[in-house]
Amino acid sequence: xxFETDLTGKLLIALPGIGDERFARSVILLCAHTPEFxxxxxxxxxxxxxxxxxMLDQLGVEMETCxxxxxxxxxxxxxxxxxxxxxxxxxxxxGTTMEVDGDICMTATRDILGMIASMAPPRQSVFALGYAGWxxxxxEAELADNAWLVCExxxxxxxxxxxxxxxxxxxxxxxxxxxxxxxGAGNA
Numbered sequence: 001x002x003f004e005t006d007l008t009g010k011l012l013i014a015l016p017g018i019g020d021e022r023f024a025r026s027v028i029l030l031c032a033h034t035p036e037f038x039x040x041x042x043x044x045x046x047x048x049x050x051x052x053x054x055m056l057d058q059l060g061v062e063m064e065t066c067x068x069x070x071x072x073x074x075x076x077x078x079x080x081x082x083x084x085x086x087x088x089x090x091x092x093x094x095g096t097t098m099e100v101d102g103d104i105c106m107t108a109t110r111d112i113l114g115m116i117a118s119m120a121p122p123r124q125s126v127f128a129l130g131y132a133g134w135x136x137x138x139x140e141a142e143l144a145d146n147a148w149l150v151c152e153x154x155x156x157x158x159x160x161x162x163x164x165x166x167x168x169x170x171x172x173x174x175x176x177x178x179x180x181x182x183x184g185a186g187n188a
Contacts, residue, residue, distance in 0.1 A: 006033050006034070007030050007033040007038070007139075007150060008030055008031065008032055008033045008100065008101060009029075009030065009031075009100050009101020009102065009104065009153065010029075010030050010033075010101075010150050010151065010152065010153070011027055011028065011029055011030070011043075011150065011151050011152070011153050011157060011170060012026070012027070012028040012030060012040065012148040012149070012150060013026075013027055013148060013149045013150075013151060013167065013170045013171060013174070014026045014027075014028075014147065014148060014167070015146060015147055015148065015149060017146070017147070018142075018147045018148070019147065022077050023042075023132070025044070025167040026042050026044065026045065026132075026167070027042070027043045027044045027157060027166045027167055027170050028040040028041065028042050028043065028076075028132055029041050029043055029086065029100065029104070029153060029158055031084075031086075031098070031100050031106045031131075032098075033139070035136060036135075036136055037133065037134065037135060037136070038133065038134040038138075038139040039131050039132065039133045039134075040076070040131065040132045040133075041073070041075040041076065041084055041086055041106075041126075041128045041131055041132070042073060042074060042075055042076050042128070042132060043073065043126070043157060043158060043163075043166060044073075044163045044164075044166035044167060045073060045074040045163065046071035046072065046073055046074070046163050047071070047072045047073065047074050047129070050071075050072045051067065051068060051069055051070055051071060051072060052067040052070035052071070052072055052116070052127055053066065053067040053068040053069075053070065055072055055083075055127070056113055056116075056117055059110070059113065061110070061113050061114055061117050062114070062117065063117040064117060064118050064119050065117060065118070065119060065121070067116070067117065070127075071126075071161065071163070072127050072128065072129060073126060073127065073128035073129070074128070074129065074130060075128030075129055075130040075131045075132070076128075076130045076131040076132030076133065077130060077132065078130055078131050078132065078133045079130055079131060080129050080130035081129065081130075082108065082129065082130065082131075083108065083113070083127060083128070083129055084106060084107075084108045084127070084128050084129075084130075084131060085106065085107050085108070085112045085113070085116065085125055085126070085127050085128075086100070086104060086105070086106050086125065086126050086128070086158060086159070087104075087105055087106075087107065087112065087116075087122035087124065087125035087126075088103050088104070088105070088122045088123040088124045088125070088159075089102075089103045089104070089105050090103075090122055090123050091112070091115050091120075091121065091122040092105065093107050093109055093111040093112055093115070096108070096109045096111065096112075097112070101153070104153065104158060112125075113127075124155065124158075124159040125159070126158070126159055149170075149171070149174055149176070151170055151173060151174050154173070156169065157169060157170055
């Protein structure tokens with residue numbers, strides 16, 4: 001499959017027939033997309049029994065603000081012991097913050113955690129453990145197989161906490177009639 005379009009900053013929305021239960025009803029922000037690889041963060045799967053306060057406490061990050069109840073996301077099945085923060089561009093860590101698209105950035109260093117726990121955090125942020133990744137041509141093949149739809153991100157889809165509704169919200173933004181979706185191809 002030939003690399004045609006850079007989808008960095010776009011959302012992937014899993015279709016019912018995706019074939020990989022780890023990504024069923026997932027909404028993923030693509031943080032990087034090149035001919036060699038693609039990586040993104042799943043935005044709608046909070047981890048059970050883990051919040052940001054507990055995570056930062058375990059890491060010894062000093063907290064100036066209460067982060068109890070702030071969810072930690074299952075960002076994907078790869079490197080689940082590594083943290084990634086998606087955040088607005090009002091806070092930048094020199095040399096380590098990567099612009100994803102528009103005012104959305106990603107930082108994967110301890111510095112951003114200190115900023116989130118400070119009295120001057122980014123306007124919006126979300127913390128995830130792990131990421132979703134694809135090798136050369138793999139994402140393009142999945143797109144050709146109709147495993148994903150692609151749409152533009154919005155603040156609610158990236159930073160919102162209505163996790164159970166993000167997939168439906170993304171689908172309806174694209175004008176998809178959910179009652180007409182099937183999980184498999186039909187036969188004539």
